[in-house]
Amino acid sequence: MTAERFLAPSPVSLKICGVTLADDAERLVAMGIDALGANFWPHSKRYLDPAAAGFLRELQGCILRVGVFVNAGPDLPRRLVEEGLIDLVQLHGDETPEEAAVLREAGIPFLKAIGVKGLADLERARDFGAAGILLDAHAPGIYGGTGQTIDWELARSFAAQNPDLPLILAGGIVPANVSEAVQAVSPVALDVASGAEISPGVKDFRKVAALQAGTRGATISDP
Template sequence: MTQFERFFDPSTVSLKICGVTRLADAEQLVALGVDALGVNFWPKSKRYLAPEKAAWLGFLRGKILRVGVFVNENSDTALRLVQDGLLDVVQLHGDESPADAKPFRDAGVPFIKAIGIKTRDDLALATDYGAAGLLLDAHAPGVYGGTGETFDWDVARSFREQNPGLPVLLAGGIVPENAALAAQSVSPAALDIASGAEISPGIKDFQKVTALLTAIRF
C-alpha cells in the first residue's frame, strides 16, 4: 500500500498536521510517524507560507504525504507546485464549486475538498467534486479553517456511513483530549489538526502531536 493509499484508507485513522511553516517541524513530524502535513498557501492565514518559500517541501518527498491548502485560488499555482514535486495532494478549502475542481480532475491531481458543516444541507454537493477525500470542518464563513471550533460529529458519521467509498477527514476543534473520542465517534480516514497541535500559529507542539498519535492508535 502506498503512502497515499494508507492515508485515505478508512480502516485506520491517520493523522494530518496542518499549518506547517518550517522544515524543522516537518522533519520532526516525519520522525514521529505522522502520516501527512498541510501547508497553507492562503495569504490571509495565520499559518501562511508563500509559494516561493516552499522549496523545502521537496526534501520531504516520499517521507510524508504533503498537502497544499488553497482558498478560492486559480488552479495554476497549485498545479505548478504539484508538477514541481513539492506537493502530493491539493486541498481546496474555500467556496470552490465542483466546476472549480475540474482542472485537478483533468490533470489527474488528487485533491481534498473541505466543507464547513453547519447542517446536513452543507453536504448536498459533496459527492459531485470527484475528490480523493472530503474534509469536514466547522462552519466558519470567511475564516476557512484553523478556528478550533467543533461541529456535530453525528453529521460526519452519518455521511461516512452513507458514502463508504469516499474517505472522510475530520477537522475542527480536535485536541489531544478529544482526539480518541473523535476517532471512535466518526471512524474517519484521518483527523486533520492545526491549532490543536501548536504552541502558536504555525509553530508545532510535539508533546501535543505525540499525544494525538497515542490517542488515535487505540
C-alpha cells in the first residue's frame, strides 16, 4: 500500500490508528488493512516510544505506516522516515502551514489533522500543502482518539468544495456507523482508533473485521 493508493478516491481505505504492539500490527497486515498509525506523542494513551518501534520496519511494503506527531517539529518525523519506520507523517497538533512547509520542502509526504468545531477551523486547510486533510473531533489538549464524532455534513461539504484534496474522516467511527460515515461524507479513507480497541493501544480484531467489512460494503454517494 502506497500513500497515493491510500489517498485515491476509490475504494475507501481504512487506517487503524494507535497501534502499539507488534502482534497487532502483524494481524492488521494479515487482514489486508490498508494502513496503521503509530502515535509518537508522549502524552498519548497510545504512545509508542520510537525506541520500541523497530517492528514497523519489518512491515515496509506490507501496509502503509503512518507516524502520528503532535507539535513535534520536523526532526523526529524526518528521522523516522529516514530510518524506514514510517512512510507517511500525520501532523495532529497545532502545527501551522509555515511549520509544515519544512516537511514539504524536504519531500516528506504528510497529512494534516484538523480538530473541527465549525467552518472556521477549515479556513486554512489548503494552506498546509498536505497530501491529505484528516478531520477529527475538536478536543483541545487531547489531539484525537476521543471517540467523539464530528459534523459529517460539514465534512461532506468540505470534501465537495475541495475535490482535489483527499479527505480522511476520523472521530467516533465504530462498526455500527462505519457504512453510514462513508455514505454521508464520501471520504477517501477512514481513520479509527478507539472504535477498534479493547483498551487504548490494544486492538479488538472483531471490531477491526467489522470496520473493514463496513468500509468495503458501503456505497459512496456523489458529493
